[in-house]
Each structure stands twice: as C-alpha cells, then as structure tokens.
Amino acid sequence: MADQTSEIKVTKSDAEWREQLTPEQYHVTRKHGTERAFTGPYWDDKSPGIYTCVCCGAPLFDAETKYDSGTGWPSFYAPIDGDAVSEHDDRSLFARRTEVRCANCDAHLGHVFPDGPQPTGQRYCMNGNALNKVADDESSA
Template structure:
C-alpha cells in the first residue's frame, strides 16, 4: 500500500517504470479525444467541480485512462471526498501513476499522470482516509469506468 512517503520518494528519486509506453502527437490525441478530454489530459486542465457523473458513481468497476486505456483505479478504493472530483485512496498498480512536483498557482502540489501516456489525471494529497492517508483527486474527463462483468 502506497503512502505519502512513497509519493515523495517517487518525486525525489524517480517514478516506477511503466509496463509500456504510448506516445502520440497532440494532433493524434486531438483526433481521438473530445475537446474537454484533450484540454484536461493533454493541456493539464481541470474540469469544474461536481461537473462529471463519475463523482456520483460508486458502483463496482475499474477506471482506466481515457487516452490509452491503462487501468488506473478500482472502485473499491473510491470514496466521497466532498471535493467534487472522483477520489481514490490507491492506484490499481504502483506503476500505473507518475508523480510530478507541481508549483503552479503559488502552491506546491503533486500532479498525477498516467505513467503509460503522460495524460494529466489530477493531483494526490496526504489528506485521505486511513490506512493510506492518500486522496487521489482525479478529473472525471481523464477516466473511463468499466463495470465488472
């Protein structure tokens, strides 16, 4: 189970190696994604809070990257954070997420990206529920939910 010390370690010593890499041009991504998905994932945008239906969905399922399909989160790790964005306590695999120090907007935060394709997902914070204490605050536009079969 990852905790905040692990996240800081990834920022300082390097991220886990992904299972595979996918790289495309902005033009190729733009052809594949909706304008909002492209803005969030490729231009590091943020959707409005409470604007995505995935905030209110707590049914079983798996969440993958909207860009490349890499599995990122299991609904069993999802919780209601009250922030207006889908929130999780752990990624599905340690190497599915990349962590980057983000000093934009006069704050120090930790940006999360898909470790396969570098899609901007959101940020992770050390104020989540125990036992991990992590809150992966994700943009719903960056995720696709797949229901369990």
C-alpha cells in the first residue's frame, strides 16, 4: 500500500479540532482520554476494511490484523505500516505504558502492550472514537 501520510504534520488550533470532532473524539484524541470499554465504535466489528485516524484520515490499521482481545476496545497486532503510528512513554495513572499516536497528526489513539497474538506478540489497544473505518472497496480508489 502506498504511503498516504504527508511529510508535513497536520496541525490545527484547539478551536479547529473542537469544531471538527465530536466531544468524545476530541476528549480521546486531543486530551489523551480513554473511552469506557465496550462503549466505543468498532470494538466488536469484524468486517474488512482500513481503520483511519478520525482527525486526519491517515491509514492506521488493516482489519486483517484486528482480533478480539476481550478488552472491549478495538485491538490489532500490527499497524498498517511501521510509520503510521508513533510510540511514546506514558507514565500517567501511576503506571508505565506505551502510548500510541497517529504519526501524521499526533492524535492519541490508545496504548500498545506486549501480550498480543503472533506474529508480533503486540496488542495495539485503540480507542474506537479515535478511528474511522473505510471499506476495502473505498480504500483502493
């Protein structure tokens, strides 16, 4: 798949993000929030397609790498491309975790944990409100 992210990061003012996103999307992606388990979109979706960033539209995960982790959040064992997401040290909530952000616009997506299935052993536990889904036939256009 061709790299669809730009070399230039997407940046917008806080007011622009608030205007573009729903309150829940804004809370999750711009304020590093977390939706409650089993409440966000896509946690139980099994249809094919590409998951994109709700903020900038960058492709992030292919449904082929999605699996049911039992956590109540969409979980993937790998991003669509090694450059699609960036990882950051997160020491909030009295724990050390690895935060995952969209590499194109720095939207908070969720966290990655080393307890996923093979072939990577990773669990990219994402907030459904940080994602949009594009059907396979739309992503190849």
